[in-house]
Amino acid sequence: MSKRTSDKARFAALVQPHFDALYGAARRLTLSPSDAEDLVQDVCLKALESIDELQAMEFRRAWLLKVLYHKFVDRQRAKARSPVDQAVTGADSFGPEGMTGNEFGPDEQVDRDAHAARIMRAMSILGEQECGLLALRDIEEYSLEELQEVTGLPKGTIKSRLHRTRSRLGRLLSNKELQKPLLRIVDSEK
Numbered sequence: 092m093s094k095r096t097s098d099k100a101r102f103a104a105l106v107q108p109h110f111d112a113l114y115g116a117a118r119r120l121t122l123s124p125s126d127a128e129d130l131v132q133d134v135c136l137k138a139l140e141s142i143d144e145l146q147a148m149e150f151r152r153a154w155l156l157k158v159l160y161h162k163f164v165d166r167q168r169a170k171a172r173s174p175v176d177q178a179v180t181g182a183d184s185f186g187p188e189g190m191t192g193n194e195f196g197p198d199e200q201v202d203r204d205a206h207a208a209r210i211m212r213a214m215s216i217l218g219e220q221e222c223g224l225l226a227l228r229d230i231e232e233y234s235l236e237e238l239q240e241v242t243g244l245p246k247g248t249i250k251s252r253l254h255r256t257r258s259r260l261g262r263l264l265s266n267k268e269l270q271k272p273l274l275r276i277v278d279s280e281k
Contacts, residue, residue: 098142105145106138109152113159119226120163120219122211130166134159156241160223167219213263221256228253 113134117127137158138145148154214222227233227241228249238249 098139101142101146102135102139105142105151106135106155109155112152113155116156116159116227116231117163119230120160120223122214122219122222130159130162133162137162150240153237153240156237157243160241161243163223164220209264213260216263217256217259221252221259224249224252225256225260 110131113131114127117130117134118124121127121130134155138155145151145154214225217225224238224242227238228235233241235246235249238244239246242249244252
C-alpha cells in the first residue's frame, strides 16, 4: 500500500466519524450552508496535514472543533479587514433545516416561520462570533469545559460573553421593528 493510500485510509478512519458534528457546528457558526462546507473543508485540510498528530490524540473531536473555531475566527477577522462588502446570500441560506416541519397546521407553520425569521435576523445583527458561541452552548449543548477547549478562552470570559449575547438577543427580539415582517421587492421592472 502506498503512502498516499495509507494516509487517505487513516484520514477517513480518523475524521469521517466527526463530519456531522463538524458540519453542524460550522453551520451554526456561519449561518450559511456554503460557508459551513468551506469551513469544514479547511478543517479537513488541516487534519490531513497533521494526520500523524491527529492519530496520536485521544480527543480528536475536541481538536477538530478547536481547529474549526479558530479557522472561523480567522475568516471573520479577514472579512472585517476586507474593503469589499459581503453580499447577503438570501433568506434560504439562513434557516436551519430543522426549524420547519409538517406536523403543524398552516397557521402555526406561518407563525413558526415568522418567529424563526425574527431569530435569524436578530442573530445576524449580533455578529457571527457571538452567535457561534451561543449556538455551540445553547443549540449544540457543549459544556463550558468543551467551549473552553474549543475556543481557548477562560471559562469566566465564555460565561460573560454568553450572558451579554443572550441579553442582547433578548433586547433585539423584543424590538418592535424587528418583529415586523421583512418585505422584499421581487420584480421592480414593469
